[in-house]
Amino acid sequence: MSIISSYSTKIKVAPRASRGAGNKGDQTWQLLHEAVIAAAEELSGEVRSEIADYNGTTRQVDFAIATPEFPRGVGIVVSPSGEVRFMYDHYGGYKRQAEKISELVTQHYTTLAVTRALRALNYDVEIQERGQGTERRVLVQGVM
Amino acid sequence: MSKRIDVQISKDGTFRAEFSGFAGDDCIDHAERLRSVLAGYGLIVDPIAVQRKDPAEIAAEIGEDEQEPGEVRQEVRRPR
Numbered sequence: 115m116s117i118i119s120s121y122s123t124k125i126k127v128a129p130r131a132s133r134g135a136g137n138k139g140d141q142t143w144q145l146l147h148e149a150v151i152a153a154a155e156e157l158s159g160e161v162r163s164e165i166a167d168y169n170g171t172t173r174q175v176d177f178a179i180a181t182p183e184f185p186r187g188v189g190i191v192v193s194p195s196g197e198v199r200f201m202y203d204h205y206g207g208y209k210r211q212a213e214k215i216s217e218l219v220t221q222h223y224t225t226l227a228v229t230r231a232l233r234a235l236n237y238d239v240e241i242q243e244r245g246q247g248t249e250r251r252v253l254v255q256g257v258m
Numbered sequence: 259m260s261k262r263i264d265v266q267i268s269k270d271g272t273f274r275a276e277f278s279g280f281a282g283d284d285c286i287d288h289a290e291r292l293r294s295v296l297a298g299y300g301l302i303v304d305p306i307a308v309q310r311k312d313p314a315e316i317a318a319e320i321g322e323d324e325q326e327p328g329e330v331r332q333e334v335r336r337p338r
Binding site for chain 1: 261263264267269272274280286296307309310
C-alpha cells in the first residue's frame with residue numbers, strides 16, 4: 115500500500131542552554147543557522163544579531179536577516195523552551211517583505227530537516243526547486 | 259521495486275509526502291519513522307490528511323495496467 119500524507123509543521127529547536135557554538139552546538143540550532151544563512155543569501159541580504167523598528171530603535175535577537183527590500187530586518191527569536199518566532203516592525207507597508215523573509219527561513223529549515231531525516235533513514239536524496247506562479251516549492255526526493 | 263518518498267514543501271513549511279513502492283502497511287511505519295526522526299531535527303509535524311492511493315495510482319507506480327474494480331480513494335482527515 116502507498117499513501118499521500120499532508121503535514122503541518124512547527125520548528126522547535128533545543129532549549130537555549132544547548133545552543134553552543136560552531137560545530138559543537140546542538141544540531142537543531144545549527145540547522146536554524148543554516149536556514150537563516152540560506153534565506154539571507156537568496157534575498158541578497160545579510161545575517162545580523164539585531165533588528166530595528168520604525169523609529170530606529172534596535173533590539174538584540176538570536177538571528178536577524180536584513181535585506182535591501184526590508185533593511186529593518188526580521189528577527190528570529192527562540193524562547194527558553196525552544197519555540198521559534200519571527201519578530202519585525204512592518205509599519206509603513208513592509209508586511210509582505212517581512213513575511214517573505216519569515217517564510218523563506220521556514221521553508222529552508224523544513225527542507226534541511228527533511229533532507230537530513232531521509233538521509234538518516236538511508237535514503238538517497240535529491241532536491242529540486244519548483245516555482246508555481248509566485249509560490250516557490252521545494253521537492254525533496256528520497257529513494258532507497 | 260525501490261522505495262521512494264517525494265516530499266513537496268510549501269513556502270509556509272507545510273509539506274506533502276508521497277510514499278511509493280512500499281508493501282502492505284510499510285508506508286505507515288515509514289511515515290511514523292520519518293515523523294520521529296524529523297522531531298530530532300527540530301521539526302514537529304502533524305498529519306493534516308492521509309490519503310491512500312487508488313488502484314490506478316498504484317498501478318502507475320508499479321508499471322501495471324491492472325486495477326481492482328470497486329476500490330475507491332479513502333481519505334482520513336485528522337484534527338490538527
